[in-house]
Amino acid sequence: MATSLRADRLKLAVFDMDGTIIDSQRMIVAAMNDGFADAGLPAPSTAATLSIVGLSLPVAVARLAPGLTEAEVDRVVERYKQAFIRLRKETGGEAASPLYPGARAALERLARRDEVLMGVATGKAMRGLSHALAAHELASFFQTLQTADGHPSKPHPAMLLDALAETGAEAEDAVMVGDTEFDMEMARAAGMTAIAVTWGYHPETRLRAAGAHHVIHGWDELDAALALSWGEV
Known part of the structure; x- marks a missing residue:
């Protein structure tokens, strides 16, 4: 049974976005295909693109095409961004990417x-x-927003460490909820509980191998996983 001291302490739940809260794979795959094509390079497979979702763009592109020079990676990244902006205008972008x-x-x-x-x-x-x-x-739900702009790519723990600092929560009272091995590795590196969701872009076997503490198969299972993580049961 959790002590009242633990139960009363501030808690933090940090969520990944793509593949966890919203299903944006169509936009991501289309933009990546266009980015590679516009740079005069063969597009990666859909499976390959989804396997790197969550990484910052330069790291993702370099992983998809490890033979590219730094200049070529930069070119694909820029083409991807341009393609994403164009697709957002043409399709409605994130509004057309449904919530799970x-x-x-x-x-x-x-x-x-x-x-x-x-967060x-x-x-x-x-x-x-x-x-x-x-x-x-969704903006009103979140008190801390950590993005790729000012941090190293996942699985580096910088985003989560900043989230802890901004909210005042302790790592032992914080969880990271995500759909990729990068989320799991990031959570563990920050000393937080890693909760994996199976409806996103990495298979359950990969999530467990990356160190997920809990694995859930639907949003209705989140409360029970949080209760276990926070010592409430």
């Missing part, structure tokens, strides 16, 4: 708990995250 079923209800349940703060740690740039939050009216 149950996501909003789960966030609403957490928002009603006074001792719980929430985002994403490989998106702040501009892209802002579009996603605005498109789905």
